[in-house]
Amino acid sequence: xxxxxxxxxxxxxxxxxxxxxxxxxxxxxxxxxxxxxxxxxxxxxxxxxxxxxxxxxxxxxxxxxxxxxxxxxxxxxxxxxxxxxxxxxxxxxxxxxxxxxxxxxxxxxxxxxxxxxxxxxxxxxxxxxxxxxxxx
Ligand SMILES: Nc1nc2c(c(=O)[nH]1)N=C([C@H](O)[C@H](O)COP(=O)(O)OP(=O)(O)OP(=O)(O)O)CN2
Numbered sequence: 821x822x823x824x825x826x827x828x829x830x831x832x833x834x835x836x837x838x839x840x841x842x843x844x845x846x847x848x849x850x851x852x853x854x855x856x857x858x859x860x861x862x863x864x865x866x867x868x869x870x871x872x873x874x875x876x877x878x879x880x881x882x883x884x885x886x887x888x889x890x891x892x893x894x895x896x897x898x899x900x901x902x903x904x905x906x907x908x909x910x911x912x913x914x915x916x917x918x919x920x921x922x923x924x925x926x927x928x929x930x931x932x933x934x935x936x937x938x939x940x941x942x943x944x945x946x947x948x949x950x951x952x953x954x955x956x
Pocket of ligand 1: 837854916917918919945946947948949
């Protein structure tokens with residue numbers, strides 16, 4: 821039997837969607853206002869899902885306090901109130917789309933959480949735009 825636990829967090833960050841191999845016109849055509857050279861911000865909502873067995877001792881799948889601390893230490897401290905393009909190693913040479921941010925967060929947390937738990941990252945870039953990544 822497996823049960824899913826979820827932790828919801830949020831962070832604010834600035835970014836610019838841009839492909840340096842394309843012309844300015846092509847970038848503007850593809851990314852529109854998200855290509856603004858002066859960057860723009862989003863209030864990201866992050867949902868981390870862990871799927872695993874209930875520990876018979878604690879009754880927990882995973883201690884949410886520990887999960888919260890892991891996210892704060894390894895994800896929020898890295899991305900919150902940052903310019904993703906300029907301030908982070910992850911996106912210095914990678915377009916900080918919602919998809920790429922979700923994969924980056926999954927890669928960070930996967931190293932910190934036992935593989936007996938399936939990990940899924942859902943990331944809301946706006947209220948209506950969101951992505952999900954589970955390592956597949
Ligand atoms: N596949 C992706 N498509 C888009 C991404 C992305 O990361 N992956 N990102 C963007 C923009 O950065 C941004 O999310 C779009 O903002 P906006 O158009 O303002 O979206 P809203 O949901 O706030 O507004 P609507 O008017 O409801 O669209 C674009 N595409």
